[in-house]
Amino acid sequence: MSNFNSADIAAFKDVWVFCEQREGKLMPTDFELISKGRDLADELGVNLCGLLLGGEGIESAAKELGGYGADKVLVCESPLLAVYNTDAYAKVICDVIEDLKPEAFLIGATNIGRDLGPRCAARLHTGLCADCTHLDVDVANYIQFLRESSTLDVDSQKWDMEDRNLKMTRPAFGGHLMATIICPRFRPCMATVRPGVMKKNVFDQAKADACEIVKPSFQLSESDLNTEVVEVVKAAKKLVDLIGADYIVSVGRGISKDVEGGIKLAEELADVLGGVVGGSRATIDSGWLSADHQVGQTGKTVHPKVYIALGISGAIQHKAGMQDSECIIAVNKNDTAPIFEIADYGICGDLFKVTPMLIEAIKAAKA
Numbered sequence: 059m060s061n062f063n064s065a066d067i068a069a070f071k072d073v074w075v076f077c078e079q080r081e082g083k084l085m086p087t088d089f090e091l092i093s094k095g096r097d098l099a100d101e102l103g104v105n106l107c108g109l110l111l112g113g114e115g116i117e118s119a120a121k122e123l124g125g126y127g128a129d130k131v132l133v134c135e136s137p138l139l140a141v142y143n144t145d146a147y148a149k150v151i152c153d154v155i156e157d158l159k160p161e162a163f164l165i166g167a168t169n170i171g172r173d174l175g176p177r178c179a180a181r182l183h184t185g186l187c188a189d190c191t192h193l194d195v196d197v198a199n200y201i202q203f204l205r206e207s208s209t210l211d212v213d214s215q216k217w218d219m220e221d222r223n224l225k226m227t228r229p230a231f232g233g234h235l236m237a238t239i240i241c242p243r244f245r246p247c248m249a250t251v252r253p254g255v256m257k258k259n260v261f262d263q264a265k266a267d268a269c270e271i272v273k274p275s276f277q278l279s280e281s282d283l284n285t286e287v288v289e290v291v292k293a294a295k296k297l298v299d300l301i302g303a304d305y306i307v308s309v310g311r312g313i314s315k316d317v318e319g320g321i322k323l324a325e326e327l328a329d330v331l332g333g334v335v336g337g338s339r340a341t342i343d344s345g346w347l348s349a350d351h352q353v354g355q356t357g358k359t360v361h362p363k364v365y366i367a368l369g370i371s372g373a374i375q376h377k378a379g380m381q382d383s384e385c386i387i388a389v390n391k392n393d394t395a396p397i398f399e400i401a402d403y404g405i406c407g408d409l410f411k412v413t414p415m416l417i418e419a420i421k422a423a424k425a
């Protein structure tokens with residue numbers, strides 16, 4: 059275990075983002091976290107660094123991160139890092155962090171990030187807040203966020219406006235409240251962040267060109283690895299891309315009287331819009347749709363141009379994943395369903411009657 063802790067917090071500076079790659083290709087979460095990291099680094103007045111690990115030649119992918127806001131990318135290349143391996147990645151990351159001391163370290167809450175984050179936090183003897191949906195260091199901005207998203211009487215609290223702690227916010231108690239967590243005594247402050255939550259900046263080629271590439275020294279040998287990746291077998295199944303979709307038609311338990319028919323209607327509506335089908339957890343738990351379709355707190359966070367909810371009540375955990383959509387259209391036969399509270403357009407009616415009308419209307423408008 060690392061020896062450094064609260065003794066010299068001031069020695070830690072810069073915001074770092076772990077940049078995940080698969081087969082040399084950067085992941086969308088990298089750009090989201092680099093964009094958010096840029097805001098945090100600006101607030102703190104420090105540099106933003108991407109940390110990119112991979113096999114020989116991975117350096118060529120690094121400059122792209124500059125285009126979204128990284129001042130610098132730390133590149134660690136080794137054949138032992140070509141394919142993700144928990145031991146190898148955790149060792150290199152912890153060694154580099156101990157050497158260079160960032161004050162905040164962000165990781166995407168992907169399958170790899172969820173494996174890597176806690177391992178590194180334990181080794182570095184620091185705190186990690188998992189599955190964050192909001193990050194802040196600017197106290198004034200954070201107070202505004204609390205005003206908008208919580209019932210806390212923010213004006214009666216005493217705030218330290220010089221506070222440099224990363225404020226890491228995530229849903230707690232089944233999504234019924236938002237908990238904000240700080241790590242005041244240890245560094246770096248570590249957070250895993252849900253994919254799709256942070257908005258990515260517009261790519262800027264001039265910034266990409268100006269981005270500095272640094273190769274920190276590290277030691278890694280076969281003896282550091284307890285496991286060996288023998289083969290990577292890709293699932294043949296094509297997963298639905300909810301996060302990248304502009305139009306999402308989601309179904310809920312409201313389709314229960316004719317599940318097949320309800321899903322077919324949603325698919326037809328999604329097709330005419332050029333979108334994809336999502337679902338509430340009720341539809342996933344019932345085995346009507348596969349898990350990659352789930353929208354919500356324990357599913358995907360989406361912000362499409364249009365989100366259509368068919369027979370979804372609008373439970374807080376569902377809203378958590380879709381309430382930032384640009385336009386929400388809800389179809390529900392119960393006019394008191396909570397989904398109508400956040401819908402831009404609400405249609406009170408039977409989805410089996412309303413959806414065919416929507417399909418025909420859109421087809422007619424396109425003709």
Ligand code: FAD
Binds near residue numbers: 309
């Ligand atoms: P219901 O709440 O049963 O609503 C069905 C709706 O359909 C009703 O409003 C009804 O009026 C309407 N309806 C019925 N028939 C018709 C019809 N013919 N036409 C039109 N409308 C009709 N849920 C998620 O979705 N995503 C998550 O990520 C998620 N994570 C969770 C995490 C935790 C820790 C917990 C405790 C719960 C989570 N849930 C999640 C579950 C959530 O609380 C709700 O149970 C779920 O969202 C309900 O799904 P639903 O709206 O499809 O079903």
